[in-house]
Amino acid sequence: MRFLRYVLKSLWGHRTRSLLTVGGAAVSLFVFTFVGGVRGGMDQISSGWNERSLIVFQIHRFCPETSRLPEAYGKTIAALPGVADVLPMRVFMNNCGATLDLIVLHGVPPQKLRAFRDLSLVAGSFSEFETRRDAALVGRTVADRRRLRVGDKFTVGELTVTVAGVFSASNPAVENTIYTPLEFLQYGRGLNSVGMVTQFEVKVADGADPVAVARAIDESFRADRVQTDTRAKGVFESFAVGDLAELVGLAGYLGYACIVLVLTLVSSTTMMTVQDRAREYAVLQTIGISWDGVFRLVLAESAVLGGLGGALGVTAAAAVLNWGGLSLATEGVSVAFSASGGLVAIGLTVAMVIGLAAGVFPAWQAARSDIVEALRSS
Amino acid sequence: MALVEVIDVVKEYRKGEHVIRPLDEVSLEIERHEFVSLMGASGSGKSTLLNLIAGIDRPTSGEVIVNGTAITRLSRRQLAHWRAAHIGYVFQTHNLIPVLTAFENVELPLLLLPFSRSERRKRVALALEAVGLSDRADHYPRQLSGGQEQRVGIARAIVADPLVVVADEPTGDLDAESTEQILELLMRLNTELGTTFLVVTHDPRTAGIAQRRLRLEKGKLLDRDCPAHVATITEDE
Numbered sequence: 001m002r003f004l005r006y007v008l009k010s011l012w013g014h015r016t017r018s019l020l021t022v023g024g025a026a027v028s029l030f031v032f033t034f035v036g037g038v039r040g041g042m043d044q045i046s047s048g049w050n051e052r053s054l055i056v057f058q059i060h061r062f063c064p065e066t067s068r069l070p071e072a073y074g075k076t077i078a079a080l081p082g083v084a085d086v087l088p089m090r091v092f093m094n095n096c097g098a099t100l101d102l103i104v105l106h107g108v109p110p111q112k113l114r115a116f117r118d119l120s121l122v123a124g125s126f127s128e129f130e131t132r133r134d135a136a137l138v139g140r141t142v143a144d145r146r147r148l149r150v151g152d153k154f155t156v157g158e159l160t161v162t163v164a165g166v167f168s169a170s171n172p173a174v175e176n177t178i179y180t181p182l183e184f185l186q187y188g189r190g191l192n193s194v195g196m197v198t199q200f201e202v203k204v205a206d207g208a209d210p211v212a213v214a215r216a217i218d219e220s221f222r223a224d225r226v227q228t229d230t231r232a233k234g235v236f237e238s239f240a241v242g243d244l245a246e247l248v249g250l251a252g253y254l255g256y257a258c259i260v261l262v263l264t265l266v267s268s269t270t271m272m273t274v275q276d277r278a279r280e281y282a283v284l285q286t287i288g289i290s291w292d293g294v295f296r297l298v299l300a301e302s303a304v305l306g307g308l309g310g311a312l313g314v315t316a317a318a319a320v321l322n323w324g325g326l327s328l329a330t331e332g333v334s335v336a337f338s339a340s341g342g343l344v345a346i347g348l349t350v351a352m353v354i355g356l357a358a359g360v361f362p363a364w365q366a367a368r369s370d371i372v373e374a375l376r377s378s
Numbered sequence: 379m380a381l382v383e384v385i386d387v388v389k390e391y392r393k394g395e396h397v398i399r400p401l402d403e404v405s406l407e408i409e410r411h412e413f414v415s416l417m418g419a420s421g422s423g424k425s426t427l428l429n430l431i432a433g434i435d436r437p438t439s440g441e442v443i444v445n446g447t448a449i450t451r452l453s454r455r456q457l458a459h460w461r462a463a464h465i466g467y468v469f470q471t472h473n474l475i476p477v478l479t480a481f482e483n484v485e486l487p488l489l490l491l492p493f494s495r496s497e498r499r500k501r502v503a504l505a506l507e508a509v510g511l512s513d514r515a516d517h518y519p520r521q522l523s524g525g526q527e528q529r530v531g532i533a534r535a536i537v538a539d540p541l542v543v544v545a546d547e548p549t550g551d552l553d554a555e556s557t558e559q560i561l562e563l564l565m566r567l568n569t570e571l572g573t574t575f576l577v578v579t580h581d582p583r584t585a586g587i588a589q590r591r592l593r594l595e596k597g598k599l600l601d602r603d604c605p606a607h608v609a610t611i612t613e614d615e
């Protein structure tokens with residue numbers, strides 16, 4: 001610690017080189033953390049839901065706009081053994097492909113919403129949502145991204161809704177959702193959906209086997225005009241974002257490549273520093289710093305470069321992920337990106353480890369160099 | 379017992395198939411408070427001998443004993459700690475750390491020793507005062523003249539109150555006026571503080587201020603003069 005000032009002043013003395021290295025490390029760790037946040041969002045799709053929730057969809061349909069199930073199916077499903085509750089849902093969206101600008105309205109019976117979702121209002125009221133026909137409960141992520149407040153009106157396609165409340169939820173993916181009364185999406189102009197829903201969300205009763213319940217539901221409508229395809233909710237949504245998941249999986253390699261990049265960058269900078277300052281390290285050893293002391297000094301410089309750059313990159317990525325309200329959506333499923341505390345901790349640890357690892361070889365070279373030879377060098 | 383004892387020291391280098399022997403069975407004693415100069419032609423081995431006494435190089439054979447410690451038997455790490463406490467080194471080219479101020483450069487050796495912050499400050503202030511640079515404490519090396527840089531280098535060498543200060547061509551890079559100032563300073567430190575000096579030089583004027591002048595020729599030490607006088611300051615003073 002007594003030599004901390006020397007370490008910092010040495011880095012500042014070569015500030016162009018230091019800042020470029022810190023910048024490079026920051027960009028690399030930004031990408032690493034950002035990719036981690038995107039992957040985390042994808043993981044939440046499959047892990048964020050209770051496996052005892054099922055989604056009943058029209059068979060051989062993918063985009064929610066194309067799934068049309070009679071609302072009356074709800075009563076049949078509710079009567080099946082092992083079913084605890086049923087939530088009919090009409091999904092309305094402005095785009096069915098993968099997009100960064102997807103707005104999805106989930107029409108549900110207002111009285112049933114709180115039984116199926118763990119929501120906390122941060123503004124507005126549930127009673128307004130339950131009584132007003134064009135009311136919308138807006139997830140905090142969407143509200144932040146679209147700058148929506150209680151009382152605001154916004155239009156999706158030909159539908160105009162009024163924000164009755166803004167909610168937070170334990171599952172970040174839910175905070176990317178907008179709920180409206182079911183009837184509003186059935187009777188809306190041009191929707192032609194009276195008596196129809198997109199899907200049913202089914203709560204499986206305690207002790208019942210979700211797979212058997214799903215099979216029983218599909219079996220019930222086997223002979224009907226509209227057949228169903230029932231899956232666990234996490235599986236259903238993972239399937240919906242399957243292509244995206246592959247893309248994000250590839251992006252994961254980009255994150256690892258960034259780690260190698262920053263390792264190389266910090267290592268080469270430290271190596272250049274050691275070569276440029278061979279004489280200076282020899283002077284330090286002459287006045288009494290031991291070889292392991294020199295090793296630690298070089299390692300400290302490398303760790304500061306990697307750690308500082310990494311911390312900047314991780315912090316910037318966390319800020320963008322958590323406050324930028326970024327999300328990606330496809331087939332009606334929104335993937336909300338966020339940087340968890342764990343991801344930030346991993347990013348900072350990786351940065352520090354890289355900083356140290358990058359300095360090991362240059363530090364070894366500096367520590368083992370011959371003092372007399374180094375003093376003779378120009 | 380002499381402060382520095384060099385006993386039958388041989389130093390050999392291998393260069394390709396040739397073996398170069400800059401020091402050939404050199405023996406030397408330096409008394410406490412003595413000011414010794416060491417002259418010789420380039421490649422005569424004088425810097426090698428100085429480096430052996432300073433503990434930054436090791437002999438091929440022979441022994442170097444400083445204040446009773448056989449430094450040739452110390453490990454690399456022990457030797458570093460020993461240097462921090464007992465050796466001051468003045469370089470020809472000053473070798474100040476460019477990113478540190480004069481104060482911080484002088485303070486460096488003290489960071490390796492168990493001194494408190496206030497004790498370090500006091501010692502650095504005294505060392506800078508001794509070399510006449512109290513008003514340049516906050517200056518960086520690039521803001522100092524060559525002579526001033528060398529005085530900071532000397533302050534750094536004496537700040538920990540070492541047993542011996544070794545100087546390798548301390549006036550080699552200086553103009554006549556700066557050389558004069560540095561020589562006066564070294565003499566004053568020897569007579570007033572009793573600092574023991576071993577100075578390697580090409581310059582007869584620099585060698586002239588020494589109480590004892592030695593000469594190395596082809597790796598052999600020629601004792602030109604017997605000790606004329608030793609600084610009258612005793613350890614008790």
